[in-house]
Amino acid sequence: MRDPLPSYPGYALRRAANATAAELASRLGQVGLRQSDVSVLILVAENPGITASAVGRALDIQRANMVPLLKRIEDAGLIAREPIDGKSRGLDLTETGRERLAQGRRVVEAFEAELIERVPVEHRAHLLPALEALWR
Amino acid sequence: MRDPLPSYPGYALRRAANATAAELASRLGQVGLRQSDVSVLILVAENPGITASAVGRALDIQRANMVPLLKRIEDAGLIAREPIDGKSRGLDLTETGRERLAQGRRVVEAFEAELIERVPVEHRAHLLPALEALWR
């Protein structure tokens, strides 16, 4: 069957992203986390007291979409929110959150390492810079 | 703000894919097409009489999800379906479909060319092979 699509970089990019995202999601699901959860938890861990808005800006998640996301991980006991001033609330990891993040990190880091290994050596160093050029 | 995420290839991959997909979707929207439409139309153009199942397999779209997709582009007058045997139907482009695909192709090809140009020369040749290694 003739299929010219794989020779388009943009198409290959989407397919590769879908394939890897699905695999990571499945692995993270086994520790009860989603990709977005881990991203948020990492940002909160690195920036204690950060606001929901700032997390959203860093991850390109709209404010409105942060609401259910944060509610879920708060309900799961992973983060705590406490007022900074009248309108902002700072996010921090709970003890449970730290433990779950540690689990999530192990999954993510193992996965990232596998990803890199899948790329032939001669291309490896070029992947990240090329992707960053497309994204930023 | 500390943000270690961009140094993960998997994360950069997802961000790059999201960013480029959003941009392409917006451009294709201006000619009334979606990415999936164009993918299907290209496959049908290259393989006249192909079945919905075969298209789905090539694009990794489940049979069930092909139904509304094909219905939409059929209702738009872009493809025609005619029985091959009792259970299969072959897909073909209509004249309108060929014209719209030509428009879509121009958009896609211009976009792909821009994508490649965004990547610094020294990394360009490595992008597609690296992505294919991740995907397949």
Added chain:
DNA sequence: CACGATTGCTATAGCTGATAACGAAGTCAG
């Protein structure tokens, strides 16, 4: 012929992302 596989389809559900609108609270210029 009979059985397993395939095709196309319905129905349904979940996740992600986007938009619009709101009240409350902060910020800043004059």
Added chain:
DNA sequence: CTGACTTCGTTATCAGCTATAGCAATCGTG
């Protein structure tokens, strides 16, 4: 200080894509 503008968190809603389960009809093969 005050008024204008911005920011924060939130509700509500919608579109798109993907996934699963099940079904009837048909096909291909032993």
